[in-house]
Amino acid sequence: MQIRFYHARILxxxxxxxxxQGEVWTGDDKIIFxxxxxxxxxxxxxxxxxxxxxxxxxxxxxxxxxxxxxxxSGMTLLxxxxxxxxxxxxxxxxxxxxxxxxxATDIYELxxxxxxxxxxxxxxxxFDMYLTPESIADAFDDMGMRCVQVGAVNNFSQSPExxxxxxxxxxxxxxxQSYMLGFHAEYTCSKELLEKIAKLxxxxxxPVFTHLAExxxxxxxxxxxxxxxPLAFLDSLGMFDYGGGGYHCVYMSEEDIRIMKxxxxxxVSNPASNLKLASGIAPISAFLEAGVPVAxxxxxxxxxxxxxxxxxxxxxxxxxxxxEADASAVDAMEVLKMATVNGALAMGLKEADVLAKGKLADMxxxxxxxxxxxxxxxxxxxIVYSGSKQNVKMTxxxxxxxxxxxxxxxxxxxxxxxxxxxxxxxxFK
Amino acid sequence: MQIRFYHARILxxxxxxxxxQGEVWTGDDKIIFxxxxxxxxxxxxxxxxxxxxxxxxxxxxxxxxxxxxxxxSGMTLLxxxxxxxxxxxxxxxxxxxxxxxxxATDIYELxxxxxxxxxxxxxxxxFDMYLTPESIADAFDDMGMRCVQVGAVNNFSQSPExxxxxxxxxxxxxxxQSYMLGFHAEYTCSKELLEKIAKLxxxxxxPVFTHLAExxxxxxxxxxxxxxxPLAFLDSLGMFDYGGGGYHCVYMSEEDIRIMKxxxxxxVSNPASNLKLASGIAPISAFLEAGVPVAxxxxxxxxxxxxxxxxxxxxxxxxxxxxEADASAVDAMEVLKMATVNGALAMGLKEADVLAKGKLADMxxxxxxxxxxxxxxxxxxxIVYSGSKQNVKMTxxxxxxxxxxxxxxxxxxxxxxxxxxxxxxxxFK
Numbered sequence: 001m002q003i004r005f006y007h008a009r010i011l012x013x014x015x016x017x018x019x020x021q022g023e024v025w026t027g028d029d030k031i032i033f034x035x036x037x038x039x040x041x042x043x044x045x046x047x048x049x050x051x052x053x054x055x056x057x058x059x060x061x062x063x064x065x066x067x068x069x070x071x072x073s074g075m076t077l078l079x080x081x082x083x084x085x086x087x088x089x090x091x092x093x094x095x096x097x098x099x100x101x102x103x104a105t106d107i108y109e110l111x112x113x114x115x116x117x118x119x120x121x122x123x124x125x126x127f128d129m130y131l132t133p134e135s136i137a138d139a140f141d142d143m144g145m146r147c148v149q150v151g152a153v154n155n156f157s158q159s160p161e162x163x164x165x166x167x168x169x170x171x172x173x174x175x176x177q178s179y180m181l182g183f184h185a186e187y188t189c190s191k192e193l194l195e196k197i198a199k200l201x202x203x204x205x206x207p208v209f210t211h212l213a214e215x216x217x218x219x220x221x222x223x224x225x226x227x228x229x230p231l232a233f234l235d236s237l238g239m240f241d242y243g244g245g246g247y248h249c250v251y252m253s254e255e256d257i258r259i260m261k262x263x264x265x266x267x268v269s270n271p272a273s274n275l276k277l278a279s280g281i282a283p284i285s286a287f288l289e290a291g292v293p294v295a296x297x298x299x300x301x302x303x304x305x306x307x308x309x310x311x312x313x314x315x316x317x318x319x320x321x322x323x324e325a326d327a328s329a330v331d332a333m334e335v336l337k338m339a340t341v342n343g344a345l346a347m348g349l350k351e352a353d354v355l356a357k358g359k360l361a362d363m364x365x366x367x368x369x370x371x372x373x374x375x376x377x378x379x380x381x382x383i384v385y386s387g388s389k390q391n392v393k394m395t396x397x398x399x400x401x402x403x404x405x406x407x408x409x410x411x412x413x414x415x416x417x418x419x420x421x422x423x424x425x426x427x428f429k
Numbered sequence: 430m431q432i433r434f435y436h437a438r439i440l441x442x443x444x445x446x447x448x449x450q451g452e453v454w455t456g457d458d459k460i461i462f463x464x465x466x467x468x469x470x471x472x473x474x475x476x477x478x479x480x481x482x483x484x485x486x487x488x489x490x491x492x493x494x495x496x497x498x499x500x501x502s503g504m505t506l507l508x509x510x511x512x513x514x515x516x517x518x519x520x521x522x523x524x525x526x527x528x529x530x531x532x533a534t535d536i537y538e539l540x541x542x543x544x545x546x547x548x549x550x551x552x553x554x555x556f557d558m559y560l561t562p563e564s565i566a567d568a569f570d571d572m573g574m575r576c577v578q579v580g581a582v583n584n585f586s587q588s589p590e591x592x593x594x595x596x597x598x599x600x601x602x603x604x605x606q607s608y609m610l611g612f613h614a615e616y617t618c619s620k621e622l623l624e625k626i627a628k629l630x631x632x633x634x635x636p637v638f639t640h641l642a643e644x645x646x647x648x649x650x651x652x653x654x655x656x657x658x659p660l661a662f663l664d665s666l667g668m669f670d671y672g673g674g675g676y677h678c679v680y681m682s683e684e685d686i687r688i689m690k691x692x693x694x695x696x697v698s699n700p701a702s703n704l705k706l707a708s709g710i711a712p713i714s715a716f717l718e719a720g721v722p723v724a725x726x727x728x729x730x731x732x733x734x735x736x737x738x739x740x741x742x743x744x745x746x747x748x749x750x751x752x753e754a755d756a757s758a759v760d761a762m763e764v765l766k767m768a769t770v771n772g773a774l775a776m777g778l779k780e781a782d783v784l785a786k787g788k789l790a791d792m793x794x795x796x797x798x799x800x801x802x803x804x805x806x807x808x809x810x811x812i813v814y815s816g817s818k819q820n821v822k823m824t825x826x827x828x829x830x831x832x833x834x835x836x837x838x839x840x841x842x843x844x845x846x847x848x849x850x851x852x853x854x855x856x857f858k
Binding site (some may be wrong): 005021069076077078079080081083084085086087090108113114116117120153167253272274275276277278279280299305308311314315317318319321322324325326327328329330331332369370372374375376377378379381382385386387389390406415417418421422424425 | 480505506507508509510512513514515516542543545546548549593664700701703704705706707708709710733734735736737740743745746747748750753754755756757758759760798799800801803804805806807808810814815816817818819835843844846847850851854855
């Protein structure tokens, strides 16, 4: 399957490369050509290439798909189920009792609902942490979407043995699925359990990801337990000797940020969730100053409540501006890098970071012919400060167009998926 | 022109009324019927009503259009023109020099671009403060959109005499246009000028609106000049004896909030702009506790940068949650009231607040058959926490459908409007 995209503006996200007018060609799951209109014309004259489809982009923008670097897809069930409640009541009295009853099949269906939403937001890969890794991988495979799962083990569910089993099994499952070492959070895991995960990190020389310093209470608790911040404590176990990173990273000391930099860790920021759950505002400017790469994630739909990278992109810079009392904090291009390149690198998707020959054909087309994208003073700033799901004209994953002009090209139809989600929540009411 | 909307979910926004399944009928610019499916069936059997169009809403949600209670529409020109700069540099070196060169015709064209964007976000009326009131009124009239303008006078442009002239002229211009007394801000107006506006308020027994307490520096400056906060000082001039309110209202003392309540003033919050310009987070919970009505606005596209009420709705509650460290702060239904009823009342649009017989047919249809609106645990919370422009299926103003399924039904075509905006910015580059 070879597809030609022409009359496009192209933002490859390669360092220092400006937007240019040209073409992108895909062959199977890879990009086989990226170049200017002139370069494309030369190549077309030289070769007899048979395209299965030729798409006139009408001046709209091709760029790498967004990487949602922290989510819990199966929590679509609990969207708007228990909002506007104090955090402890929300979690203990509403979320946990329902989650305890959810089956692997439920989570399979609910993950599919999340995939539909990811596609509408131009998200081509997610970093997912949830309860039933195998049924989640099946859901993403069946929908044709790329998913990197991460271990979710804590004292109450899963085990280090399961994490290792999934690490071996899901990394061999399909080109679209992968799995990274991880655990839920310091405060939900015993020291013994954490030591076992750290041993896996050493054994496989692999990075580890976890919820990290999401609330002040979490940090205070760890200091009380171990005399160290969560990051310093986990690092002292050898957890991050092969990299990895933390989700949220709201309450970070200078020493924490130094460890992040030294170990090459990623700070995955989740600004909407951190507001909605009243957690706080992360020190993004401090990460950037220290050279710590920042990626972006939506967190789960029960705490956000939507799976929209445009919201996260606006918030990560707008909140940095108000936190630092500096309207010049965190430039728009830096934000686009967080949402694409940095996310891909955090998730181990080294072939999904930029648009270039040989890279994965995980790509989106953004509609610039909408009032919120006009005038064309600065396209990158338009996307970050003014962009919306409404601008996503197409989402392609592994060379397949899964969403285009508001229509889903997935195997399952949206109405069936919605019906199943409503049936599941009906069982619990 | 009579239109029947059937198979709808309906949120009238009347106090205490839940969402129900039913029909809304419009006749010319008014709503002529709102009722349940059963009530509609009875009425259809009784009467021989000839509809010009019957629209199957397929279970989607009809509700009052959003009221954007603070904007500067003509600033579309400066969207993404000078972001990521310190505030003073942005304003003095980039925004003001361009604004000084803009003609009434430029602002006419640029306001039309804003109208297109308002329609995509389900906004049916705006509260606009900008430079050339007559050309702005023409633009909104020509696009078929409701606009309440407010006096923008300051020491450098316009005059109290022009404010009075526009008050008389634009309130008589057309059913879609109106004009309220106002001035730019305390810090840009001499005491003499402010006294003249206060006299107009007394003469016409009319409310007055202005930028108020947007930054700490603004408050400090006023205290230095007059020994009072901006609100206390303006109130001491008799400015608010007939109501009105302030835009932004970020830095408000307890005494300020007491004055707001006593004078029946509206606090118009602009959360996205307050973040992006590093101004701060407004005390929304304190307003609600004191019984001060809060409305919502996008502010202008140069400072936001988009004109999207979904962004403002999410932010006004999410920022209150993080400001108060309380995830239960500001319930979703309260937010919908801010974005509809309160905005309408602030803007003097008493007939555009709710869906009911005899009210203005300013109404939107929100698409619930999208992944971000599923499952249907709580529709109001879905809209506030998860909603997006992508969910706006239709925007109707004064009984006319101006936007439907992504297509504009306005007199001017989007491409022509985009072209003119790009031509204008081209002149200044």
